[in-house]
Amino acid sequence: MQGFAEFYQHQFYVNPSVLIPRPETELLVDMIVQEKGQFENVLDVGTGSGVILLSLLAAGKAKVGVGVDLSPEALEVAKINSRKLRLEERVEFRISDRLQNVSEKFDLIVSNPPYIKESSHRSLVHNNVDSHEPHMALYLKDDEYQVWFETFFLQIKDALKPNGVFWMEGHELELEAQAEQMKSVGFSSVRVVKDLTGRDRFIFADVSC
Numbered sequence: 001m002q003g004f005a006e007f008y009q010h011q012f013y014v015n016p017s018v019l020i021p022r023p024e025t026e027l028l029v030d031m032i033v034q035e036k037g038q039f040e041n042v043l044d045v046g047t048g049s050g051v052i053l054l055s056l057l058a059a060g061k062a063k064v065g066v067g068v069d070l071s072p073e074a075l076e077v078a079k080i081n082s083r084k085l086r087l088e089e090r091v092e093f094r095i096s097d098r099l100q101n102v103s104e105k106f107d108l109i110v111s112n113p114p115y116i117k118e119s120s121h122r123s124l125v126h127n128n129v130d131s132h133e134p135h136m137a138l139y140l141k142d143d144e145y146q147v148w149f150e151t152f153f154l155q156i157k158d159a160l161k162p163n164g165v166f167w168m169e170g171h172e173l174e175l176e177a178q179a180e181q182m183k184s185v186g187f188s189s190v191r192v193v194k195d196l197t198g199r200d201r202f203i204f205a206d207v208s209c
Helices: 023-034 051-058 072-084 127-132 142-159 175-184
Strands: 003-007 010-014 039-045 062-069 091-095 106-111 160-169 188-194 200-206
Touching: 003 051, 010 051, 010 072, 023 051, 023 106, 023 160, 023 200, 039 051, 039 142, 051 062, 051 072, 051 091, 051 106, 062 072, 062 106, 072 091, 106 142, 142 160, 142 175, 175 188, 175 200
Parallel strands: 039 062, 039 106, 062 091, 106 160
Antiparallel strands: 003 010, 160 200, 188 200
């Protein structure tokens, strides 16, 4: 699909290089916006079209932000959207496999990573999504899943400032185990948060001192 998608009171350009924004992700943005205070900076890992990062900046939740993605085509879409929302002076986009090319520290890190197991979860994916949306943004190989996220969580913990917070969208069948993974690498206040249908959908964690 190429065109525009409504997300958190704005229109975003989308094409086949990025996921179509979903209501669950909009809820993630809204939960962060409703929290008190403003963050100095925010990192969005797997930014795709930039909807999470740009929505948070547009809402004044953070002053500046960085969006990273493994797909150069997705980052071109994010750059178009940053110009469309007149946020290009407050955001930087860069190629990175997770946080490989990130050296800064952040108050807030958000992510909607690939969280579907390529084999065991695939039957639960709508055919239209599987056929038309980028598999890089959707799937991880089953036998790499646990190690992929363990590495990811360690990178996140290292990139958070003292008292920084992390929000992630994830798979309802995996979030409880991932919460335990996060506790084991040193996160505090880890909790699984449900979406509006009552399904496990998000993880919140911090690194409180």
